[in-house]
Amino acid sequence: MSTATVAHEHHAEHPSGIWRWITTTNHKDIGTLYLVFSLIMFFIGGAFAMLIRAELFEPGMQLMDPLFFNEMTTLHGLIMIFGAIMPAFVGLANWMIPMMVGAPDMALPRMNNWSFWILPFAMLLLLSTMFMPGGGPAGGWTMYPPLMLQTGVAFPFVIFAVHMLGISSVMGAINVIATILNLRAPGMSLMKMPLFVWSWLITAYLLIAVMPVLAGAVTMMLTDKYFGTSFFNAAGGGDPVLYQHVFWFFGHPEVYIMILPAFGIISEIIPTFARKPLFGYSSMVYAISSIAFLSFIVWAHHMFTVGMPLTAQLFFMFTTMLIAVPTGVKVFNWVATMWRGSLSFETPMLFAIAFVILFTIGGFSGVMLALVPADYQYHQTYFVVAHFHYVLVTGAAFAIMGAVYYWLPKWTGHMYNETLAKWHFWLTAISANVLYFPMHFLGLAGMPRRIPDYPVQFTDLNMLASIGGFAFGLAQLLFVFVIFQCVRGGKKAEARAWEGAHGLEWTLPSPPPYHSFTEPPAAQLIWAHPYRDD
């Protein structure tokens, strides 16, 4: 018997060039594809937002007709939610979850490939509707009938695109669940998992639970239009308000689907740069679970003004306000983690701190909107726009940017340019507040949302918001430059790129090998998991 070592040419088996990216089943490749795709969509959706802000720069109709304005608001929402934020989180999950749980790859790699490649076609289909007779969808991202039914030829294509996006999300969620449950390293029990993994497990659970509701809602609208059913058609005995109930039963958990992974990211970043274990790991897990549970019983707070019974209004008001409790637990734990820590303020930490402060502002305005009498005043105004942009931009998007800076050295093997990154942070943070904060006052003063023109008394704050919007957009070009520069080269990153970083992903070299875990995850490392403070 003998042992021989021979060089083996892998390139013969693994395609290179564009074919590699089309056929890849590797979690890192697919993670990269998701992240690049979401960045492109962020810019397309952002370009639509620029058009909206350009039109709203001053009163009167300047650049576009009202229908096109409504198309822009609708597509901006759909693209940012389904094209930018969600794929970015799925990309981060793809890259990080296998490395964090000590798995060689995702549990279902082929399905992982399909779930990504559905996305670009779905988005192309959605964008192509703008060029169809009658224009693209203009009924808002919520697609309420009967307004949405006025869409021209594009209507069935929009519904099909939404179905494709939903299928992609569901497949991604199934993969995440299978990976986390089945491929954890020996010794990594559920309560020893990193918070990012926990947050994604709960997010995937939510996705599975609510996606059929969206699919059903849009299908019923389709059959109402083309097959003579009357689910939401009052003339046939249906009720359009019931669409709102069905939609928001999906829609509110969807909001949490877009923020829970952000909680996980922040719970990774803050302990690293505070050089302390996360305060209250268990309570963080229970808080995320509580928020997920509550997300199923708050949906009607989006529709207080449709004429619900008083008891229903009270129920949804109280359940909505209840969400502030687990959210408060999380904010308290993040602050407590920083308390007396050896803080340093690298760019990921700056984004994390900005997240904690600005997301809390979004949370406060959410509590204001939860109050039924106050909501009667705020409903359908710019106050709502300010609220959800504080949650989704300074919340979700800031967490994604922080995550990119945090894990970029791991992904690329190079440190990014810290000075430029800090410039990106400050420009982004300042411009986001210039953009969104005035919207609170516009809403309180009564400016309705989704209008291309407005009374002159709203001019100054709209101008300010538009200037903030353009600055925000420009700042993101710097983000792309920093990423590009880091991918191309830079100071070599250590395996543990950040001094205070813990977790299995930091035991791998930077960049990690194509197939993770050239070293087995050591049980001691898991048992001495830094996320536990007990």
Place this chain on the structure above:
Amino acid sequence: MLAVEPDAATRRIVIVPNRSLSVMGLWGFYFSIVMVTLAPAMWFTLQGFWPVLAYAVVELLLLGLCLYQCWRHGRYAEVITVTGERVIVDKGEGRRTQHQEFSRYWAQLVVKVPATRLHPRQLFIRSHGRECEIGRCLTEADREKFERRFAQLIGPGGMADPM
């Protein structure tokens, strides 16, 4: 994961992938997600919105199928039996689907090193132009450990060596 079963006449190495989910855990999880998904779907169906239920059922079947696939792959095992004359490799998921025998004297353990560090090394047992990949589900360190143990086992006097 490696397990060696010592025996006077034969030596057997069992290689199985790491799986963190038990069958009970899998059923528990699936049951909970079925409940959470079907409860609102049933409620919507009672309100007349039956398409929600149809989508929920399709989605849950897909989830069930995927979890079943994971569980099935989790039963993958490579059993390498070394007797006085033969090296026998059995592979399968739950039941044996592949069986190969090599002469112990001529058997050669081949380590294929990838051209780039993007890929893991591969182990093959080779003899007389036939080869069989083993240790596909091992980590690199376990693979090295296996390499040493296997060489020791099938080398001269290997059967007498303590594992």
